[in-house]
Amino acid sequence: MYILKLIGIYTEALTFLVSLITFYKYRHTVLKYLPFFLGLTAFIEIFCFYFYNINNVWLFNIRTIIEFNFYGFIFWHYLNRFNRKLLLAFLVVFNSVAILNSALRIQDILVEPITYVYVLSYFFLVLTIIIFFNQVLKSENSFDGISRNLLIWISFGLLIYYGTCLPLFSISNWSDVLGDLRYQLVGVLFFTVEIMNVLFIIGFIWSKKNYMY
Amino acid sequence: MEQKELYVLIVSACATVFVFCVSLIILFVLFQKRKSDYRQEIVKTRIEIKEQTLKNISWEIHDNIGQILSTLMVYNHTLEYMTPPELKPKILESGKLIEKAIMEVRALSKATNTDYIKTVGLLESIKIELERFQRLNFLEPIITITGTPYRLDEENELIILRILQEFFTNTLKHAKASRLDVHFQYERNKLTIKVQDNGEGFEGNPQKGTGLLNMQNRAKLIGAFLNFDSAPGKGTRMELIHQNKLPKYEKIQNSDS
Numbered sequence: 070m071y072i073l074k075l076i077g078i079y080t081e082a083l084t085f086l087v088s089l090i091t092f093y094k095y096r097h098t099v100l101k102y103l104p105f106f107l108g109l110t111a112f113i114e115i116f117c118f119y120f121y122n123i124n125n126v127w128l129f130n131i132r133t134i135i136e137f138n139f140y141g142f143i144f145w146h147y148l149n150r151f152n153r154k155l156l157l158a159f160l161v162v163f164n165s166v167a168i169l170n171s172a173l174r175i176q177d178i179l180v181e182p183i184t185y186v187y188v189l190s191y192f193f194l195v196l197t198i199i200i201f202f203n204q205v206l207k208s209e210n211s212f213d214g215i216s217r218n219l220l221i222w223i224s225f226g227l228l229i230y231y232g233t234c235l236p237l238f239s240i241s242n243w244s245d246v247l248g249d250l251r252y253q254l255v256g257v258l259f260f261t262v263e264i265m266n267v268l269f270i271i272g273f274i275w276s277k278k279n280y281m282y
Numbered sequence: 283m284e285q286k287e288l289y290v291l292i293v294s295a296c297a298t299v300f301v302f303c304v305s306l307i308i309l310f311v312l313f314q315k316r317k318s319d320y321r322q323e324i325v326k327t328r329i330e331i332k333e334q335t336l337k338n339i340s341w342e343i344h345d346n347i348g349q350i351l352s353t354l355m356v357y358n359h360t361l362e363y364m365t366p367p368e369l370k371p372k373i374l375e376s377g378k379l380i381e382k383a384i385m386e387v388r389a390l391s392k393a394t395n396t397d398y399i400k401t402v403g404l405l406e407s408i409k410i411e412l413e414r415f416q417r418l419n420f421l422e423p424i425i426t427i428t429g430t431p432y433r434l435d436e437e438n439e440l441i442i443l444r445i446l447q448e449f450f451t452n453t454l455k456h457a458k459a460s461r462l463d464v465h466f467q468y469e470r471n472k473l474t475i476k477v478q479d480n481g482e483g484f485e486g487n488p489q490k491g492t493g494l495l496n497m498q499n500r501a502k503l504i505g506a507f508l509n510f511d512s513a514p515g516k517g518t519r520m521e522l523i524h525q526n527k528l529p530k531y532e533k534i535q536n537s538d539s
Contacts, residue, residue: 195303202310206317215314225307232303236295250289257296 070256077259078118080266081111084273091273095219099146103223106139107269127179130186134167137190140227144197147220152200159193187238191231198228222272230265234258325499329441333396340395343387351384389414393447396440404439405431405466408446412464420454421479422461429468434524438504442475442524445497445508449477449520452493457481457518475522483512 088104095101113132117125141160148156167186170176176183201224205215215221237258240247247254358377365373392398392410399407405427412423433439446464453459459481467474494510501508501522512518 199306202306206310206313216311228303228307229300233296233300235299236292240292247289247292248285250285254289254292257293261300 070252073256073259073263074118077262077266078111078114080263080270081107081114084266084269085111087270087273091276094273094276094278097278099143100219100223102139102143106136109135124180126182130178130183133183133187133190134164137163137194140194141197143220143223144201147204148197148201149204152204155200156197159197163189163193182238184239188235191235191238194231195228195235198224198231217275217277219272219276222268222276226265226268226272229268230261233261322499322503325503329444329500329503332444333440336394337396340391340398343394344391348384348387348391351380351387355380355384386414386418389417399440399443400436403433404443407443408464411447411450412462415450415454415462421459423464424461425464425466427466427468429466431466431468434473434526438506438524441500441504442506442522445500445522446475446477448493448497449518453479453481453518457483459517471526473524473526475524476519477522478517478519480517483514483516483518485512485514 085104085107088107092101092104095103110132113128117128121128138160141156141163145153145156163186166189167183170183170186171178176185205221234257237254355377358373358380362370362373362377389410392402393407393414402410409425412425415421415423434442450462453462457479459479461480463476463478465474465476467476498508505525507521507523509521510518511521
């Protein structure tokens with residue numbers, strides 16, 4: 070399991086590096102902000118793995134809140150008017166729940182995983198990606214354009230990760246609920262992280278400048 | 283619920299959602315591919331309809347307008363003998379104009395006739411088209427050839443010709459160019475055609491124009507690579523690369539490079 074976790078963390082770092090190398094392909098699009106977020110994710114994972122591995126849940130809680138807003142911001146630029154309204158509703162509901170969750174002390178953001186916010190963010194992100202796919206299918210883009218488009222590969226990766234991990238993040242206290250079996254679930258988590266990052270890397274390498282939105 | 287049961291439940295839920303997401307991605311790719319194939323079919327049908335229309339126009343030009351002009355020529359000759367000497371220069375001049383009109387009508391008929399293009403081939407058709415531009419003083423066309431010319435598949439040649447004709451039309455209509463360079467580079471495994479005008483050029487994404495999009499769709503239909511390069515004041519350049527799938531190729535006599 071340790072190896073799987075290690076591979077997962079370093080795949081994230083590799084994704085960040087590849088995103089920097091291929092930056093010239095998408096620097097004219099809103100995806101130019103992607104390396105910042107990928108870098109932040111890789112940094113948090115490596116930092117927490119080696120130097121800050123106790124009571125670090127607050128860092129992941131904040132990252133999840135930033136994460137959904139960040140991907141919401143990315144998809145906002147590619148969705149049409151109607152779908153933007155849906156995304157706006159998702160963002161409002163998500164941020165309201167995140168604020169209320171902390172304000173009403175339903176779950177303490179500093180000491181425990183904010184599972185309601187996790188589940189909501191993953192669910193909304195999966196919905197946003199399905200909406201985006203629906204929009205692409207209705208558009209005039211040809212197959213070549215789609216397979217060479219970075220955002221499509223990013224969406225594939227996000228869908229696999231956030232979809233698969235949705236049931237995992239509904240558990241607030243892994244050690245109480247699952248005991249030693251929790252380590253095997255961490256394996257599932259890092260397996261999906263690796264798939265997501267491999268899809269990201271394929272996207273960064275395979276995509277073409279001319280086919281960016 | 284016991285820990286193990288809960289664990290199995292969560293893993294099953296994860297596996298189910300994973301399968302759902304993968305299926306969703308596969309379905310998305312399949313639908314997208316089908317949409318792309320469907321669009322190609324539409325483009326193909328449009329091209330067929332256009333070719334049939336052009337063929338009909340070509341027949342009309344040749345059989346109808348051409349015949350009328352020939353009859354006019356005969357009348358003109360008759361008039362030449364019957365007319366008083368002071369009017370003869372005018373009759374001779376009108377004879378020359380009718381002769382020129384017949385020539386242009388024939389050239390136009392050839393340029394639009396699919397069967398004729400299939401018979402003479404891409405290179406010859408382009409030469410006829412460029413000669414017509416020169417005769418009409420539209421611009422100064424220059425054609426260069428490297429390698430030994432050969433024939434491609436008839437349909438592919440026709441589609442390449444229509445792409446080039448569309449580029450020429452754009453050059454004449456919008457570019458205000460005085461020179462047009464056409465270069466054919468024949469290699470064993472590929473044919474590269476580079477066309478460059480010295481017109482006004484344009485700014486922005488060239489892929490977005492309808493005419494250029496049509497050209498891209500046509501090129502895609504025969505698996506050719508098409509690229510445009512243009513900037514204001516620097517003219518427009520188009521490069522078409524056709525990969526030859528058949529190793530057997532037929533040499534044609536015209537190899538002036």
